[in-house]
Amino acid sequence: MSLLEVRGLQVHFPIKRGIVLERTVGAVRAVDGVDLAVERGRTLGIVGESGCGKSTLGRAILQLEPVTAGTVAFDGEDLARLKPTAMRAMRRRMQMVFQDPLASLDPRQSVASVLSEPLRTHGEKGPYDKRVRELLDLVGLPSSAASRYPHEFSGGQRQRVGIARAIALSPELIVADEPVSALDVSIQAQVVNLLEELQERLSLTYLVIAHDLAVVRHISDDIAVMYLGTIVEVAPSEDLYARPLHPYTIALLSAIPIPDPEVEDRRERVLLRGDLPSAADPPSGCRFHTRCPYRQPTRCDDEVPVLRTPEGFPGQAVACHWAEQVASGQLRPASSPVVATAPDG
Amino acid sequence: MSLTAGADLAAGSADSGATGEQAAGLYRDAFRRLRRSPTAIVGAALVALFVFVAVFAPLLAPYSPTAVDLTDIRPGVFPGPSAEHPLGLDQLGRDELSRIIYGARYSLLIGIVSLSLGAVVGLALGLLAGAFGGWVDGLVMRLVDIMLAVPSLLLAIGVAALLGPRLLSVMIAIAVVNVPIFARLLRGSMLAQRRSDYALAARSLGVTRGRIVLQHVFPNSLAPVIVQGTLALATAIIEAAGLAFLGLGSADPAIPEWGRMLAETNAFLASAPLLALWPGLAIVLSVMGFYLLGEALREALDPKLRR
Amino acid sequence: MSGDAGVAVVDEVPGLVDGTPLLKVRDLTVTFSSRNRTTVRAVDGVSLDVAPGSTVGIVGESGSGKSVTSLAALGLLGRRGVEVGGSVEFDGADLLHMPEDELRAVRGREIAMIFQDPMSSLNPVLTVGRQITEILERHRDLKGNEARDRAAELLQSVGIGDSLRRLRSYPHQLSGGMRQRVMIAMALACSPRLLIADEPTTALDVTISAQILELLRLLVAETQTALVLITHDLGVVAGMCDTVHVMYSGRIVESAPRRALFAEPQHPYTTGLLASVPRMDQPRGNPLLPIPGSPSDTLPWSQGCAFAPRCTRRVPESVGCPPPLLHVGSRAGRHLVRCVNPVPSP
Numbered sequence: 002m003s004l005l006e007v008r009g010l011q012v013h014f015p016i017k018r019g020i021v022l023e024r025t026v027g028a029v030r031a032v033d034g035v036d037l038a039v040e041r042g043r044t045l046g047i048v049g050e051s052g053c054g055k056s057t058l059g060r061a062i063l064q065l066e067p068v069t070a071g072t073v074a075f076d077g078e079d080l081a082r083l084k085p086t087a088m089r090a091m092r093r094r095m096q097m098v099f100q101d102p103l104a105s106l107d108p109r110q111s112v113a114s115v116l117s118e119p120l121r122t123h124g125e126k127g128p129y130d131k132r133v134r135e136l137l138d139l140v141g142l143p144s145s146a147a148s149r150y151p152h153e154f155s156g157g158q159r160q161r162v163g164i165a166r167a168i169a170l171s172p173e174l175i176v177a178d179e180p181v182s183a184l185d186v187s188i189q190a191q192v193v194n195l196l197e198e199l200q201e202r203l204s205l206t207y208l209v210i211a212h213d214l215a216v217v218r219h220i221s222d223d224i225a226v227m228y229l230g231t232i233v234e235v236a237p238s239e240d241l242y243a244r245p246l247h248p249y250t251i252a253l254l255s256a257i258p259i260p261d262p263e264v265e266d267r268r269e270r271v272l273l274r275g276d277l278p279s280a281a282d283p284p285s286g287c288r289f290h291t292r293c294p295y296r297q298p299t300r301c302d303d304e305v306p307v308l309r310t311p312e313g314f315p316g317q318a319v320a321c322h323w324a325e326q327v328a329s330g331q332l333r334p335a336s337s338p339v340v341a342t343a344p345d346g
Numbered sequence: 347m348s349l350t351a352g353a354d355l356a357a358g359s360a361d362s363g364a365t366g367e368q369a370a371g372l373y374r375d376a377f378r379r380l381r382r383s384p385t386a387i388v389g390a391a392l393v394a395l396f397v398f399v400a401v402f403a404p405l406l407a408p409y410s411p412t413a414v415d416l417t418d419i420r421p422g423v424f425p426g427p428s429a430e431h432p433l434g435l436d437q438l439g440r441d442e443l444s445r446i447i448y449g450a451r452y453s454l455l456i457g458i459v460s461l462s463l464g465a466v467v468g469l470a471l472g473l474l475a476g477a478f479g480g481w482v483d484g485l486v487m488r489l490v491d492i493m494l495a496v497p498s499l500l501l502a503i504g505v506a507a508l509l510g511p512r513l514l515s516v517m518i519a520i521a522v523v524n525v526p527i528f529a530r531l532l533r534g535s536m537l538a539q540r541r542s543d544y545a546l547a548a549r550s551l552g553v554t555r556g557r558i559v560l561q562h563v564f565p566n567s568l569a570p571v572i573v574q575g576t577l578a579l580a581t582a583i584i585e586a587a588g589l590a591f592l593g594l595g596s597a598d599p600a601i602p603e604w605g606r607m608l609a610e611t612n613a614f615l616a617s618a619p620l621l622a623l624w625p626g627l628a629i630v631l632s633v634m635g636f637y638l639l640g641e642a643l644r645e646a647l648d649p650k651l652r653r
Numbered sequence: 654m655s656g657d658a659g660v661a662v663v664d665e666v667p668g669l670v671d672g673t674p675l676l677k678v679r680d681l682t683v684t685f686s687s688r689n690r691t692t693v694r695a696v697d698g699v700s701l702d703v704a705p706g707s708t709v710g711i712v713g714e715s716g717s718g719k720s721v722t723s724l725a726a727l728g729l730l731g732r733r734g735v736e737v738g739g740s741v742e743f744d745g746a747d748l749l750h751m752p753e754d755e756l757r758a759v760r761g762r763e764i765a766m767i768f769q770d771p772m773s774s775l776n777p778v779l780t781v782g783r784q785i786t787e788i789l790e791r792h793r794d795l796k797g798n799e800a801r802d803r804a805a806e807l808l809q810s811v812g813i814g815d816s817l818r819r820l821r822s823y824p825h826q827l828s829g830g831m832r833q834r835v836m837i838a839m840a841l842a843c844s845p846r847l848l849i850a851d852e853p854t855t856a857l858d859v860t861i862s863a864q865i866l867e868l869l870r871l872l873v874a875e876t877q878t879a880l881v882l883i884t885h886d887l888g889v890v891a892g893m894c895d896t897v898h899v900m901y902s903g904r905i906v907e908s909a910p911r912r913a914l915f916a917e918p919q920h921p922y923t924t925g926l927l928a929s930v931p932r933m934d935q936p937r938g939n940p941l942l943p944i945p946g947s948p949s950d951t952l953p954w955s956q957g958c959a960f961a962p963r964c965t966r967r968v969p970e971s972v973g974c975p976p977p978l979l980h981v982g983s984r985a986g987r988h989l990v991r992c993v994n995p996v997p998s999p
Contacts, residue, residue: 187948219941272867
C-alpha cells in the first residue's frame with residue numbers, strides 16, 4: 002500500500018462579489034482532478050509553473066486547504082473522515098517545509114521555541130533542550146543557534162531551522178514546497194543535500210514541489226508535471242529528460258537553460274505562445290491546447306485527455322491524445338511565434 | 347554530519363543553554379534602532395518632559411493654579427512676565443506658568459484615560475473580528491463602520507449633552523473616536539498575520555486555532571497598534587483642547603485645561619497675545635513629542651527594515 | 654577601508670576588444686556610506702569593455718555587485734551616501750562626469766535598461782500606450798497618430814499581438830511576461846545602441862523566460878544592439894553571451910569568452926557554482942557539491958581573496974594581499990582569473 006494516495010482531488014476557490022450580500026460568481030479551479038501515489042521512502046516531485054496549482058495541491062494533501070472533492074489517503078486512512086482531534090494527532094506523521102524560510106518562522110520566537118513547539122503541541126514532556134540540540138545537529142546548526150531569533154540567520158540557515166521543525170516529530174511524510182527557490186544559488190545545493198541526507202537517515206517520504214525542474218529531477222524518484230490544475234505527465238526521473246511525452250513537458254524541458262554552451266548551441270527550442278490561461282475559466286478539451294505547438298485539428302479542442310500509459314512507454318503516464326505520434330516524430334511542433342520582426346531604425 | 351553552515355554562529359553567544367522564551371527579538375531590535383534615531387530622541391525627550399511636569403506639578407508650580415494675585419490686575423491690563431510671574435498673570439490674575447504646569451496633568455489624564463478606554467474596547471472588537479473572521483468579522487466591522495460614520499465632533503456634543511459638561515464626557519467622547527481606529531487596525535493586522543506562512547506552519551504542526559491566534563497572530567499584530575497608540579495620545583491632546591476650546595469640556599472654570607485657557611484668552615488676543623501663546627506652545631510641544639515618538643516607533647518596528 | 658595594503662597590483666582589463674568599445678568601464682568603484690559611518694564597498698575596481706553588437710554577461714549572486722555596477726555606470730545610484738570612482742566611457746563620452754541633463758538624454762536615447770520587476774518600473778496609472786508614446790514624443794519628436802502607430806509597431810515587434818488594443822491596457826491588466834515585453838518595447842523605442850538587462854527573466858516562469866531570452870537574442874542579432882545581461886543563472890549566460898564576467902563580493906573574479914569559461918573554468922567560485930547546480934542533461938546520480946558557507950562569509954578584498962573563507966582550494970597565499978586579475982594562457986585567449994591557486998584545466 003502506498004503511504005500517500007490521492008484520488009480525484011479538487012480544490013476550487015469560490016470567487017465572491019458584493020460587500021454586504023456576498024454571492025459566488027464562479028470558482029478558481031486551482032486543483033482540478035489530481036490522482037497520485039507516493040510509496041514509502043520514495044520521493045515524488047511535482048513541477049509546474051506559477052499558477053498551475055502545485056502549492057495548493059501540497060497544502061490540500063496536508064488538509065491545510067479546504068478540499069472540494071476527492072480523497073487523500075495517508076497510510077490507508079481517509080484524512081477527510083478524521084475528526085479534528087484525530088487529524089491534529091495525525092499531523093505528527095506528515096510535515097511541511099516552506100519556500101520562504103523567514104516568513105515561515107514567527108519573528109518573535111527563538112529557535113528553541115520554534116523547535117519545541119511541535120513537541121509541546123503533541124504532548125511530549127519537557128525539558129526539550131536535549132531534543133532541540135539533537136535537531137540542530139541533524140540539520141547542521143550549532144547548539145548555540147537555539148537562543149537566536151530567525152532574523153539573525155542567513156537564508157540557508159533559516160531553511161535549516163524550518164527543516165529541523167519539520168522533522169521534530171519524526172514524521173513519515175514531508176511536503177516540501179519550493180524548499181530552495183528563495184535561496185542563493187551557491188546555498189541551494191547545501192539544502193538539497195541536507196534533504197537527501199535526512200531522507201536516508203530518517204527514512205522519510207518526500208513530496209517535493211518546485212518550479213525548477215533540474216532541482217526536482219535531482220531529488221525525486223518520480224516526477225509529476227502539472228499544468229493548470231491537472232497532472233499532464235508522470236514519469237520516472239531518469240526517463241523524463243530522455244523522452245518527455247507530453248508537449249508541455251517537452252516545452253518545459255527545452256526552456257530550461259543548461260550551463261554548457263556546447264549543449265545550448267545545439268538545442269532545439271520548443272517555444273510556447275502566450276501566457277497561462279485563467280484557472281477560473283480553463284480551456285475546453287485539453288487545457289494545454291491554446292498554447293500547444295503540436296495541437297491537432299481534431300480531439301484537442303473538445304475531448305479531455307485522460308492520464309494513460311502510452312504504448313511502448315511502460316512506467317510513464319501522459320494526458321495527451323497524440324503522445325505516440327509526438328514521441329515517434331510523426332508530429333512536428335509549429336514554428337516559434339516569439340517575434341514577428343525586429344523594429345527598424 | 348553536514349556542512350559548516352553555522353560555523354559563524356558557534357563563535358557567537360555563550361548562552362547556548364537558554365531554551366526558554368526570552369524578550370522577543372523584534373522589540374529588542376526596535377529599541378536598539380530607536381536609540382540611534384534622532385527623531386526618537388527628540389520625541390522621547392519632549393514626552394519625558396511632559397510626563398515629568400504633569401507628575402510633579404505641585405512641586406514645580408510656583409503658585410496654586412487657582413490662587414489669584416490682584417495686586418497689579420485691573421480690567422484690560424495684563425501684567426506681562428515678571429520676576430514673580432515668569433509667564434505673567436491671566437485675565438483673572440492667576441499665575442500663567444502654574445496653570446500651564448497643572449494643565450499638563452489634565453492633558454495627560456484625558457489622553458491616557460481616553461486612549462486606554464478606546465484601545466481596550468477597540469482591541470477587544472478587533473481581536474474578536476480578527477480571531478474568528480467570517481460572520482463575526484462582518485458583524486463587528488459593520489458596527490465599527492457605523493461608529494466611523496458619525497463625525498467625532500457631533501459625537502462629543504452628544505456625549506456632553508448626555509453626561510453634562512464634565513471632564514469625563516470629554517474622555518468618553520475621545521475614547522469613542524478611538525474605538526473604530528484600534529478595532530480596524532488590529533483586525534487588519536491580524537488578518538494579514540493569519541495568512542502568513544508561520545501561521546500555516548503552526549497549523550501544519552497541529553497547533554489549535556486558539557493557540558495560533560493567541561501565541562502567534564496576536565503578538566505579531568501588535569506593532570502597528572503600539573505605533574497607533576502613541577499617535578493617538580497626540581490626537582487625544584489636540585481633541586481635548588479642541589473640545590475645551592469649543593466649550594464642550596469641563597464647565598468648572600478653575601480647571602487649568604490648555605484648550606480652555608486658549609479659548610478664554612480669545613477675547614484679549616490684541617492686548618495680551620502672550621497668554622494665547624503659552625497654552626498653544628504647550629499643546630504643540632506635547633503633541634509633537636508623541637507624534638515624533640510614534641513616527642520613530644513606526645520606523646523601528648517596520649519588518650521590512652529588519653531583513 | 655581604503656588602500657590595498659600599499660601593494661601595487663595592476664589588473665588586466667577583461668574582455669578587451671579590438672577596435673573601439675562602445676562602453677568602456679575602467680576601475681569602477683562604488684562605496685556606500687550610511688549615517689552611522691559604516692562604509693560598504695559594493696563594487697571594487699571593475700573594468701570591462703562592451704563592443705557594438707556583442708552580448709556581455711555579468712554573473713553573480715546577491716551582493717556580488719553585479720547590479721550596482723550597471724547602475725553606477727549609468728549614474729542611476731543617486732548622490733547621497735554614494736561615492737563612485739573610476740571612469741565610464743560611452744562612445745568616447747565620459748558618463749561619470751557628464752551634466753545630469755546630458756546624461757539623461759544619453760540614457761533615454763542611446764542606452765536603455767530593463768529590470769527584474771517590470772511592475773515597479775511601469776507607471777501604474779498610465780496606459781502602456783501613453784508610456785511608450787511619451788518616450789517617442791520626448792526623444793524622437795513623434796506626435797499624435799504617428800507616435801501611436803509607432804508604439805503599436807514596437808509592441809508587435811516584441812511579440813505582443815493585437816497591439817492597438819494592448820496600447821490601451823494598464824500595466825496591472827498584463828501578465829508578468831507581457832509586462833516584461835512592454836518594458837523591452839519601451840527600451841527599444843529609441844533604438845538604443847546599448848541595452849542593459851538586469852535579471853530580465855528571474856521573476857518569470859521558465860517557458861515565459863525562454864520567450865523573452867529568445868526575443869533578446871533576435872534583437873541583438875538583427876539590430877546590432879550591444880547587450881549587457883546581468884544574471885545569477887549560469888545557464889542563461891551559456892546560451893546568450895559572447896563574453897562572461899563572474900563577480901564575487903564586488904570584484905570580477907573570472908572573465909572569459911563563453912566557451913572558454915564553461916570548458917575550462919579556473920576560479921574556484923566559478924567551478925563551485927557549476928558543481929552546485931544540478932544539470933538536466935546529465936545523469937541524475939551525480940552528487941551536488943555545494944559551496945560551503947554563505948555569500949556573507951567574505952573577507953575584505955584588501956586582506957586577500959574575498960572568497961577564501963568559503964574556498965576549498967585556499968592556500969596560505971590567498972590571505973594577505975588581494976590576488977590580481979591575470980591572463981590564463983595567451984592574451985589572445987582573453988581568459989582572466991583572479992586567483993592564486995586556480996583550478997587546473999581538465
